[in-house]
Amino acid sequence: MPDTLTDSSAFIPQTVTPPEKPLPLVRGLLQMIANPLHVWPQAMYENPYHGVRWIGRTFHYFRRPEHMKAMFLDHADIFRKSQFQKKLVGPALGEGLLTSEGEHWKFQRRAASPAFRIDALRAMVPAFSSSAEATVERIKKAAATRGTVDMMGEMQHATLDVIVETILGGADPNFGYDHIATTVEDYMQTMGKPDMLDMFGAPTWVPRPWGGKGRKAAAGLKRSAVNAIERRRASGETRNDLLGLLLAARDPETGKGLSDDELRDNVITFIGAGHETTALTLTFSLYLIANAPEIQDRLLREVLDVCGDKPVTAAMIDAMPFHEQVIKEAMRLYPPVSLIDRVATEDIDLGDVQVKKGDFGFALIYVMHRHRMLWDHPERFDPDRFSEERAKGFARFQFMPFGAGPRICIGMKFAYMEAIAILATLVRALRFLPNAAHTVEPNIRITLRPEGGMPLFVEAR
Numbered sequence: 001m002p003d004t005l006t007d008s009s010a011f012i013p014q015t016v017t018p019p020e021k022p023l024p025l026v027r028g029l030l031q032m033i034a035n036p037l038h039v040w041p042q043a044m045y046e047n048p049y050h051g052v053r054w055i056g057r058t059f060h061y062f063r064r065p066e067h068m069k070a071m072f073l074d075h076a077d078i079f080r081k082s083q084f085q086k087k088l089v090g091p092a093l094g095e096g097l098l099t100s101e102g103e104h105w106k107f108q109r110r111a112a113s114p115a116f117r118i119d120a121l122r123a124m125v126p127a128f129s130s131s132a133e134a135t136v137e138r139i140k141k142a143a144a145t146r147g148t149v150d151m152m153g154e155m156q157h158a159t160l161d162v163i164v165e166t167i168l169g170g171a172d173p174n175f176g177y178d179h180i181a182t183t184v185e186d187y188m189q190t191m192g193k194p195d196m197l198d199m200f201g202a203p204t205w206v207p208r209p210w211g212g213k214g215r216k217a218a219a220g221l222k223r224s225a226v227n228a229i230e231r232r233r234a235s236g237e238t239r240n241d242l243l244g245l246l247l248a249a250r251d252p253e254t255g256k257g258l259s260d261d262e263l264r265d266n267v268i269t270f271i272g273a274g275h276e277t278t279a280l281t282l283t284f285s286l287y288l289i290a291n292a293p294e295i296q297d298r299l300l301r302e303v304l305d306v307c308g309d310k311p312v313t314a315a316m317i318d319a320m321p322f323h324e325q326v327i328k329e330a331m332r333l334y335p336p337v338s339l340i341d342r343v344a345t346e347d348i349d350l351g352d353v354q355v356k357k358g359d360f361g362f363a364l365i366y367v368m369h370r371h372r373m374l375w376d377h378p379e380r381f382d383p384d385r386f387s388e389e390r391a392k393g394f395a396r397f398q399f400m401p402f403g404a405g406p407r408i409c410i411g412m413k414f415a416y417m418e419a420i421a422i423l424a425t426l427v428r429a430l431r432f433l434p435n436a437a438h439t440v441e442p443n444i445r446i447t448l449r450p451e452g453g454m455p456l457f458v459e460a461r
């Protein structure tokens, strides 16, 4: 595979150094709660598979594209979402599209799909661009008064504005940035991580006193969603935004619509699943280009050539492939969803691995994206590995930031278009510079977040 980066120009981004050997059990469990990246030993990035037997079942740690295909596509009906995932996100997302299964999931996926067709997405681009323009102004102001600006906060603000606009059809008093940022943070820091009782398989009715803050956050989100739905109903308006489509959706077989609880759960699902992940993709992209000035210059040239000084449109997004390459490389190095788990509902023979009913399958996306057997210099930031030519050289399932198979992210195209529009608008107006005083330490909560945010130096161009 051609290597376009010379050693002197290659930027090696910071991350957690994996332990050389597996940790002893108790230390491993404690570290798992603090940050799973500290538990997965170096060997996992070098060999293709291992399984661990614990409390009567096997935990399969998958990081080969063939195993991903088996789990997410070929045997998707056998590998179901686990209670563990539901325990983490269920209190907030209820039984919406992300967490439901079977016929209930199918109905909701059918109902939501029209909102994610390409023509619907192209109509959303002005919302992406105007949120990006507002973000530029906010960052300029912050940079004028402070040394560094926290890009994680700024990107969460930008993507929350986009998702509230496109889902609820306009700014909503219940989903203001400050309120939602605190709520999501409270949730992630409490219920968004496994606790010791989960590790030992304690049932959910065993009280978890530290979850109080998280439960309050989940209840607050639910109230906000119910208020937004009630306001829409009271207005009598019919609109083509996602809430409008969900309100109008009918099951073709039964004629049944979504219940009030389903509507509420999906509003929270789309706002939750749709803003944090895209914000993290942009946050890590900005960190990477701040430290790779020649890549930042190539982005600047592309946006100036394609967009000039005009707001980014859908046609311009199609004409900026290097922006997409940078975003893909950021998601390879820091996949916002770094770990996806499933549970086997039947015995299944994967050829080299025998999976028994009740076993867990862990798709280690973060590990696969940095695996020595799959990538050339995996630790390097090299967006050209996603050029049309070089991307032909790797397997379909070795890059999986959006999952795969029937449960693949419904918002994938939305996320690419939004991230390209925002990145292009930011790079055109601002120069991002490294912050040597800050150590970047990604940490898996539900998503892969940089500990302590992402303070960067920024200058107006």
Ligand code: HEM
Residues within 6 Å of the ligand: 097, 098, 099, 109, 269, 270, 273, 274, 275, 277, 278, 281, 335, 336, 337, 340, 341, 401, 402, 403, 404, 406, 407, 408, 409, 410, 411, 412, 414, 415
């Ligand atoms: C860079 C941004 C994003 C990333 C990395 C991402 C990642 C993922 C992944 C990995 C899954 C599959 C989870 C599993 O199999 O258990 C998923 C599902 C989902 N995502 Fe995204 N996502 C992103 C953006 C979005 C956006 C913008 C939306 C909505 C506007 C969204 C809505 C959803 C929903 C509703 C599901 C559940 C789909 C189903 O089960 O049918 N995501 N996402």
